[in-house]
Amino acid sequence: MGSLLRALNVSHVLPAPDQAAVCSPEALHVDGGHVKLSFMDALFVDRVPMQRLFFYEGPGVPPFPSLVSSLKSSLAAVLAVFHPLAGKLTYRASTGDVVVDCTPAAIAPGVRFVEAEYPGSIDDMRRLAVGDEHHTEALMLLGPELNAGRLPAPVLAVQVTRPAIGGARAVVVGVSIHHAVADGHSVWQFMSAWSAVSRSPEAASGLAPPTFDRTAIQYPKADEVACKFLRTIAPALPVARSPSLYTPPDQRRRSFLLRADDIKSVKQLILAQSKAIGELMDTHPSTYVAGSSLVWTSIVRAKCLDPAADAYLLVPVDLRRRLGPPIDERYFGNCVVPCFARAAVRDLRDGGAGLARAAAAIGAAVREQLGDPLGGAERWLERFLAAPRERFTFTGSSNRFMAYETDFGWGAPSRVELVSLFTRELVLLLGAAEDGGVQVTVALDHAHMEGFAANLLRVSGEDLNGDVKIKQD
Incomplete structure (x- = not known):
């Protein structure tokens, strides 16, 4: 032990x-x-x-x-x-x-x-x-x-x-x-x-x-x-x-708390950027899309990548209510489909449009897959293995999982951590203790963590109201 x-x-x-x-x-x-x-x-x-x-x-x-x-x-x-x-x-x-x-x-x-x-x-x-x-x-x-x-x-x-x-x-x-x-x-x-x-x-x-x-x-x-x-x-x-x-790779691991106001501001920024570039979103960005877009763009900006190359984000989507017929919510097992969002590095780094480009790519990947939820299942693993590792970010868990409600009779937990490291570049989202907030845990190579944190925290300078104050947990 x-x-x-x-x-x-x-x-x-x-x-x-x-x-x-x-x-x-x-x-x-x-x-x-x-x-x-x-x-x-x-x-x-x-x-x-x-x-x-x-x-x-x-x-x-x-x-x-x-x-x-x-x-x-x-x-x-x-x-x-x-x-x-x-x-x-x-x-x-x-x-x-x-x-x-x-x-x-x-x-x-x-x-x-x-x-x-x-x-x-x-x-x-x-x-x-x-x-x-x-x-x-x-x-x-x-x-x-x-x-x-x-x-x-x-x-x-x-x-x-x-x-x-x-x-x-x-x-x-x-x-x-x-x-x-x-x-x-x-x-x-x-x-x-x-x-x-x-x-x-x-x-x-x-x-x-x-x-x-x-x-x-x-x-x-x-x-x-x-x-x-x-x-x-x-x-x-x-x-x-x-x-x-x-073997756990040589990584750094840090957590950040996106408060409800932070998430609201990121959503507003995505909508404003989408309007500015003439690509209005079909729907208002969800909390998951807003958080994932912020993290993905911050990671891409922290790395030395070819601006003309594509970056990838794997987004797992629950299919229980999306299959025909729908699967019982009590189904115990894996019922998720991997959706592969893809966007040019230069677009994700764009200070005036990066969040909007990321949100659009995530939304497009999910819509495409859900058009035929199990279509091409035999190629899921091939697509995952084909994505270049240095430009691939893996997301897991979800802000919809309210881990801080896990009360064994002694009250709510003061802290919840997901600690398994199963890939080199991993982002884990979790519903935070405060209402509407998101706990973001990021595992990255040592060389990239400081740049990522700086990019994430710099959102305050890009926000329409200049008032995003992301807390380092």
Whole structure:
């Protein structure tokens, strides 16, 4: 676990047996105890797990032993409903498939639950996540390890870490989930259910079971495309990825808070620039488009790129309500399409039109893909791999995910961090603690971070009212 942490106890949590009627394979659409990955799931088999940290502090936080007991009992109740999260990601050599094995043998070990202690105060722990530069390696130690490099592998792990000094009521709850079994919508569906049961155990009986039925995503070449993706990203299965390819790169990591007024001003600037260049937008820019446009242009301006070349931004879009027929909002799995926004570097750097060009490119990419949501799915991975890495920015998560509402019964978290680094140039958006704000976490090479931050903060000089004051978190 590393010298920064001391392991206090390692146990395993099994699904609560008294929820058997709710979590039957028939109710959850688990065929023969296995959930076969969809072609959307297959895209993420080689990814490092998604790791989230929730910081809690204050008089409402209970003593550590009772806190751990509450988290374990509520997790057991929720695992009975989210049954595959207690299973194993498994490779079936006979068919070439990867599945989530939910059979009794696979679930029997339980979900790993680590209790740990950090040799410092809660202020020391918080400083790992805030300030000019996150201490990424130390921060990742606050989350549970989920070794998924070789299958079979667990898909969920939990770690609860307390500070060793200070006497404050404080804790960090870390959750790691394999991306091959869940997208962002699914993760927050699980976290919402778990926190609700932790607040009130009676809520367990009223949980609406998710659906794991992969046949809900109807695509004629689904099995063929899934096999193609697996052969490309994990050709040596059951080895899912090479450890050398996923060593955290030499990056800097910083967070910024875009307040509601900041977002409003960026939206106004996009509209004003669009009008000035004679390219009026079809719709008012969303908070996601405004935040993504600001970050994308700031990154491009920070790098030494050929002005005539194109820059790319990958935008994942949830398809649950956009397919025909629509997918149930309770669908648990990956249901996102990668949209590739593309714009000339010179256009994104243009101080009088850059934000408008970025917003237009994002909007055009999303509209084009949603015109035929699953069209060309077999080429999604090819398009991703073909994009030049030095001009490619990857976005993840969404401002629509209200992570700061994750209340286990001790109040809202004081800080939420998404810490998994699965690519060299990554932007993560999250709904901020204050209404209408957006928390932006950016991972960039050391050489580019200072320029990016300066460009982002310089928005105040470009705003129509001169009043954008972006806070460095």
